[in-house]
Amino acid sequence: MAPQLIGCRLVRLFNGERLAGFITETEAYQGEEDLACHARVGLTTRTEPMYGPPGHAYIYFTYGMHWLLNAVTDGEGVPAAVLIRGILPTEGLEKMEELRPTLAQKKGWLDGPAKLTQALALDGKLNRADLCSPDSGLFIEAGISVPAEVLKVKPRVGIKTVPEPWRSLPWRWQIDPKVLQKLTKELLPASDL
DNA sequence: CGGCCGATTATCT
DNA sequence: GATAATCGGCCGG
Known part of the structure; x- marks a missing residue:
């Protein structure tokens, strides 16, 4: 699912306005045996959404200040x-800039898991939202087709203390930076992204 | 560009 | 009481 979600459109309805963008980077976390996955400790209050039905959001708080979004x-x-x-980002740029003023409209604006949750006004209130229903206020639509050959696959990041083989599994997918740059210019010719 | 560091608090041991 | 699926600022190359 991680590579398949690349190119899909992530949509947030915020005060009646559509904030949206194409997904450019993902990481997979799978099973209690994956020592990088929160579910390594089993079923807890925090991990419960991951044990729930697919297609829903798992949004958690970390580092004392950041919310991160999972499907x-x-x-x-x-x-x-x-x-x-x-x-x-493709829709609601003005509002997203307001929600995330730091470095707004500059290079690397929304290229981080906590950056995009700021821009989309996501927090624990959206935990377990149905990502397949517009009624939830947070959902995923069809987007653009991204050929597998322009995807880069690398180890997951931010898990330096996790033992092997989990630390080095190639479970991170991203659009090739060169292709992404070209795509950005096509979609947002006037921006400085 | 890469590496180190401090911020700040929910969650789990 | 320790840790963390991060970020931004500051440093050096």
């Missing part, structure tokens, strides 16, 4: 999720 990707009772690590 639950496996059946009930099977903990698995895809971390959304970056988007290419």
Whole structure:
């Protein structure tokens, strides 16, 4: 699911306005045996959404200040999720700039998991939102087709203390930076992204 | 560009 | 009481 979500459109309805962007980077976290996955400690209050039905959001708080968005990707009772690590903004830029003023409209604006949750006004209130229903206020639509050959696959980041083989598994997908730059110019010719 | 560091608090041991 | 699926600022190359 992680590579398949690349290119899909992530949409947030905020005060009646559409804030959206194409997903550009993802990471996979799968199962209690994956020592980088929160579910390594089993079913807890925090990990419960990952054990729930697929297609829902798993949004958690970390480092004392950041909210991170995941899509639950496996059946009930099977903990698995895809971390959304970056988007290419396409709708509601003005509002997103207001929500995330730092470095707004500059290079690297929304290329981090906590950056995009700021721009989309996401926090624990959206935890477990149905990502397949517009009624939830947070959902994923069809987007652009991104050929597999322009995807880069690398180890997941931010898990330096996790033992092997989990630390080095190639479970991070991103649009090739060169292709992303070209895409950005096509979609947002006037911006400085 | 890469590496180090401090911020700040929910969650789990 | 320790840790963390990060970020931004500051440093050096």
